[in-house]
Amino acid sequence: MNSENLLIAEWTGPYGGVPAFDKMDLADVKPALEKGMELKLAEIDEIANNAEPPTFENTIVAMELAGEELKRVFKYYGILSSNVSSPEFRAIQTDMAPIISEFNSKISQNELLFQRIKAVFDAAQETPLEDDQQRVVQLVYEGFAMNGAELDGEAKERYAAINKELSGLYTDFSNNILADEEDYITYLTQDQLSGLSESFVKSAAETAKENGREGKYALTNTRSVVEPFLTFSDERELREKVWKTFKSRGDNGDEKDNKELIAQILTLRDERVALLGFDNYATWRLQNRMAKTPENAFKLMNAIWPAAIGRVVEEVADMQKVANRLGHNIAIEPWDYLYFAEKVRKAKYDLDSDEVKQYLQLDKLREAMFYVAGEIFNFAFKPVPDGSVPVFQEDVKVWEVNDKTTGDLIGVWYLDPYARKGKRSGAWATTYRSYTSFDGEKTVLASNNSNFIKPAPGEPVLVSWSDAETFFHEFGHALHSLSANVKYPTLNSGVRDYTEFQSQLLERWLSTDQVINNYLVHHKTGAVIPAELVEKIKKAATFNQGYETTEYLSSALVDMMYHTLDDPSGIDVEQFEKNALKQLNMPKEIAMRHRSPQFGHIFSGEGYAAAYYGYIWADVLTSDAAEVFAETPDGFYDKEVADKLVKYLFAPRNSIDPAEAYRLFRGRDANFGALMRDRGFPVPEK
Numbered sequence: 267m268n269s270e271n272l273l274i275a276e277w278t279g280p281y282g283g284v285p286a287f288d289k290m291d292l293a294d295v296k297p298a299l300e301k302g303m304e305l306k307l308a309e310i311d312e313i314a315n316n317a318e319p320p321t322f323e324n325t326i327v328a329m330e331l332a333g334e335e336l337k338r339v340f341k342y343y344g345i346l347s348s349n350v351s352s353p354e355f356r357a358i359q360t361d362m363a364p365i366i367s368e369f370n371s372k373i374s375q376n377e378l379l380f381q382r383i384k385a386v387f388d389a390a391q392e393t394p395l396e397d398d399q400q401r402v403v404q405l406v407y408e409g410f411a412m413n414g415a416e417l418d419g420e421a422k423e424r425y426a427a428i429n430k431e432l433s434g435l436y437t438d439f440s441n442n443i444l445a446d447e448e449d450y451i452t453y454l455t456q457d458q459l460s461g462l463s464e465s466f467v468k469s470a471a472e473t474a475k476e477n478g479r480e481g482k483y484a485l486t487n488t489r490s491v492v493e494p495f496l497t498f499s500d501e502r503e504l505r506e507k508v509w510k511t512f513k514s515r516g517d518n519g520d521e522k523d524n525k526e527l528i529a530q531i532l533t534l535r536d537e538r539v540a541l542l543g544f545d546n547y548a549t550w551r552l553q554n555r556m557a558k559t560p561e562n563a564f565k566l567m568n569a570i571w572p573a574a575i576g577r578v579v580e581e582v583a584d585m586q587k588v589a590n591r592l593g594h595n596i597a598i599e600p601w602d603y604l605y606f607a608e609k610v611r612k613a614k615y616d617l618d619s620d621e622v623k624q625y626l627q628l629d630k631l632r633e634a635m636f637y638v639a640g641e642i643f644n645f646a647f648k649p650v651p652d653g654s655v656p657v658f659q660e661d662v663k664v665w666e667v668n669d670k671t672t673g674d675l676i677g678v679w680y681l682d683p684y685a686r687k688g689k690r691s692g693a694w695a696t697t698y699r700s701y702t703s704f705d706g707e708k709t710v711l712a713s714n715n716s717n718f719i720k721p722a723p724g725e726p727v728l729v730s731w732s733d734a735e736t737f738f739h740e741f742g743h744a745l746h747s748l749s750a751n752v753k754y755p756t757l758n759s760g761v762r763d764y765t766e767f768q769s770q771l772l773e774r775w776l777s778t779d780q781v782i783n784n785y786l787v788h789h790k791t792g793a794v795i796p797a798e799l800v801e802k803i804k805k806a807a808t809f810n811q812g813y814e815t816t817e818y819l820s821s822a823l824v825d826m827m828y829h830t831l832d833d834p835s836g837i838d839v840e841q842f843e844k845n846a847l848k849q850l851n852m853p854k855e856i857a858m859r860h861r862s863p864q865f866g867h868i869f870s871g872e873g874y875a876a877a878y879y880g881y882i883w884a885d886v887l888t889s890d891a892a893e894v895f896a897e898t899p900d901g902f903y904d905k906e907v908a909d910k911l912v913k914y915l916f917a918p919r920n921s922i923d924p925a926e927a928y929r930l931f932r933g934r935d936a937n938f939g940a941l942m943r944d945r946g947f948p949v950p951e952k
């Protein structure tokens with residue numbers, strides 16, 4: 267391997283070293299990964315074969331230190347996969363997925379290593395270590411036990427083989443969705459554009475041109491195109507076609523069809539957890555989550571579900587009235603929902619989303635987030651001069667983050683704002699380096715990524731209210747990283763049904779007076795957003811919650827139903843989905859947000875498998891915590907509550923059990939009444 271492979275080299279430059287994003291070379295990826303894995307395996311072997319008796323230092327701390335090189339490679343790998351991907355890189359990914367899986371199995375199934383971890387764990391049950399050390403030992407031990415470390419012989423081999431097979435199926439699943447999103451383009455002609463906004467039409471024309479169909483208007487089969495089209499297009503037949511095409515991703519009965527893959531994935535997952543003695547995947551998965559059991563997750567979802575579908579009945583009735591009044595002789599179908607909901611929104615709340623946009627400038631929103639970070643986290647953000655920190659694309663900007671009082675360096679924040687080819691859709695946050703102190707204090711390198719349309723030079727980026735919320739949301743993830751105060755890397759790990767809480771909570775600051783009055787100003791006149799408009803936005807906040815909650819919760823419930831099956835082998839996915847929705851009494855006017863064949867959250871990997879409920883679980887905490895602020899005289903800027911928030915719910919990351927951390931903040935467990943109030947649902951008695 268090239269000794270100058272930059273992907274593995276130590277980070278140099280300012281801020282304790284930063285990734286050399288400007289020098290990434292695809293030719294380096296494979297050799298860097300291979301070398302990184304080799305180095306880590308050697309370190310792990312050394313720990314496992316240590317002749318000394320196992321101790322916290324020579325086992326747990328040594329493991330926390332191992333694999334630095336590989337960690338660095340994976341940071342670049344993540345950028346190449348999410349921010350600047352290409353067919354060439356995707357081919358490398360396909361090759362490497364099973365190799366990485368085998369590598370992981372070699373560590374998680376290293377018997378000698380596990381014996382040492384277990385010895386440290388057992389000793390710590392007798393004589394507890396310091397709190398943070400005790401927590402690391404527990405998390406590391408549980409991680410190994412959950413992942414088959416105690417298996418031997420045939421079972422162990424089978425376990426690793428299943429994981430390897432799954433890693434390939436996950437890649438296939440997500441590639442099939444991607445292909446159906448790219449391949450199914452609907453072309454419109456000039457006379458089919460009624461209702462669509464000027465900017466939407468412009469970008470559709472641009473896409474058609476890119477595809478060699480100049481003069482036409484192209485609708486790609488992705489959510490960011492389909493949803494605005496369904497909301498605004500007056501062409502009902504086209505809406506139906508576009509809706510059906512979108513909801514059929516991975517479900518077209520061709521070689522890209524995902525249904526058979528789902529059956530294989532579920533069967534393999536079930537077999538794998540059976541090797542560990544678990545009845546089903548969900549029970550295994552939830553043991554170290556905040557919810558603890560599938561029953562607890564079901565209990566919450568089932569408590570909210572009747573209110574959600576009850577609200578849908580009201581929403582449909584409202585829409586039917588509007589449709590009748592406008593002379594449409596129709597019954598509301600799924601492809602009508604967003605369209606007529608928008609009409610009701612205008613009639614009921616007189617809220618014009620385009621008018622709101624004029625006051626939501628991306629740069630101002632960013633300044634608003636910095637203001638909030640200053641008030642709540644005591645952080646100051648200062649732009650880093652172009653060129654001093656390498657970036658992977660010229661639009662990426664970088665800020666230095668300091669403690670407002672002491673001036674101490676906290677870290678660096680990267681923002682990659684614009685959509686482009688090769689960048690995955692949506693918005694997300696990542697951390698290139700997390701804070702730890704066990705091996706010298708590290709500065710944090712946090713990042714936010716979104717897909718705003720890049721404006722012409724000198725023009726502002728105007729965004730919708732919900733995109734502004736998402737922008738704040740992702741910044742919440744970044745603040746969660748920047749405020750971390752943990753000693754060991756393992757304590758930075760996320761808990762899936764808790765990790766959206768911090769980010770969801772941060773969205774709440776968008777509609778505070780301080781932000782509204784100082785940052786939500788008209789892009790031309792500079793006038794503050796009118797109070798009546800804000801009032802309308804707030805009133806409309808519970809609007810369409812029947813739709814939103816139902817489309818989300820149906821997906822979360824079906825996810826949990828799949829993963830609590832006794833025996834998924836031979837499952838007929840199409841029939842299962844149908845039956846599940848029937849059993850739930852799913853309103854016929856709404857489809858799951860992610861139908862099974864396109865449910866990448868749960869089938870492109872294991873990140874959200876039996877875990878999609880996590881968003882609403884975390885939202886219960888969000889609503890409940892927001893009420894604490896709302897009840898103080900200073901509202902969301904109350905210093906005392908803010909200090910407690912940072913101290914208990916942000917800084918500790920996973921060094922305290924999340925349920926316990928929440929109790930320290932709130933003085934009790936969260937209950938879901940606040941969430942029901944936030945969504946405008948009736949709060950059940952008792």
Ligand SMILES: [Zn+2]
Nearest residue numbers: 739743766769
């Ligand atoms: Zn999030």
